[in-house]
Amino acid sequence: MSDDNYTVNCDTHGESGGAFICQHLVNDSEKLGFYLGYDPERPDSLHPDAWCGECEVVLNREGEWNDVATAFADIKIVCGKCYENIRDKNWLEDAEIVNTLLADCREYLEKKQPKLVEQFKLDVHERWDWDQTTGKLIFSHDGEPQVVASVQFAGSFSTETNTWMWAWANESLDDNIKSGSKVVRDIGQQRGYRKLAAGHWPADVVDAWEMTAVLAKHIDAIGFYRTPSDNGFLYMAITDAVWVVRS
Numbered sequence: 001m002s003d004d005n006y007t008v009n010c011d012t013h014g015e016s017g018g019a020f021i022c023q024h025l026v027n028d029s030e031k032l033g034f035y036l037g038y039d040p041e042r043p044d045s046l047h048p049d050a051w052c053g054e055c056e057v058v059l060n061r062e063g064e065w066n067d068v069a070t071a072f073a074d075i076k077i078v079c080g081k082c083y084e085n086i087r088d089k090n091w092l093e094d095a096e097i098v099n100t101l102l103a104d105c106r107e108y109l110e111k112k113q114p115k116l117v118e119q120f121k122l123d124v125h126e127r128w129d130w131d132q133t134t135g136k137l138i139f140s141h142d143g144e145p146q147v148v149a150s151v152q153f154a155g156s157f158s159t160e161t162n163t164w165m166w167a168w169a170n171e172s173l174d175d176n177i178k179s180g181s182k183v184v185r186d187i188g189q190q191r192g193y194r195k196l197a198a199g200h201w202p203a204d205v206v207d208a209w210e211m212t213a214v215l216a217k218h219i220d221a222i223g224f225y226r227t228p229s230d231n232g233f234l235y236m237a238i239t240d241a242v243w244v245v246r247s
């Protein structure tokens with residue numbers, strides 16, 4: 001099943017690619033559980049096939065998507081935005097464990113960031129440029145590079161839609177600068193943490209910073225940087241940096 005091959009005309013959101021969910025995960029459902037069928041051939045899909053907790057029980061009992069499990073789930077197609085709303089209302093996770101993880105990551109980045117800013121004077125350089133191909137963020141002054149940093153992109157925060165999108169879900173970014181975000185995604189998928197596993201969700205700037213902190217901690221970054229984009233900000237974790245200014 002592939003969301004690119006099906007178009008849905010949603011009464012609320014208009015026409016877009018469809019996503020597949022079980023019959024129980026309808027628009028007004030809540031806290032039913034949200035189990036995902038990750039497709040190894042489409043790891044960057046924003047909307048993997050999903051089913052509820054009861055369907056998961058049936059699936060585990062049957063051992064595979066046989067006739068019984070398939071009939072019970074009676075998969076429906078919805079639009080991508082409806083899918084995300086339904087996902088966020090039905091996803092079940094241990095909030096305490098997730099909050100502890102996020103607090104650890106925030107603490108990690110809060111400790112690292114002041115040192116990075118001070119050592120490389122990140123707040124005083126005239127301009128910055130990033131290069132996807134090399135994975136470098138270059139700070140310069142009077143046309144001369146001063147500091148060259150290696151970066152991994154965390155994702156982007158849109159001030160238009162107030163949403164976060166992980167770098168791995170952003171097709172316009174090169175693979176080499178989003179491998180770190182895939183590490184975070186894997187952790188989210190394995191442990192069932194929504195903010196880490198889901199590619200695109202309603203967020204504020206604190207969420208954006210927090211997700212960058214999660215990436216930073218898991219790839220041993222030395223800090224982060226944020227650059228303005230067309231409709232918000234791009235967040236990246238810095239894994240190393242050097243002064244390159246000529247003496």
Ligand SMILES: [Zn+2]
Nearest residue numbers: 022024052055
């Ligand atoms: Zn179900």
Ligand SMILES: [Zn+2]
Nearest residue numbers: 010013079082
């Ligand atoms: Zn919709």
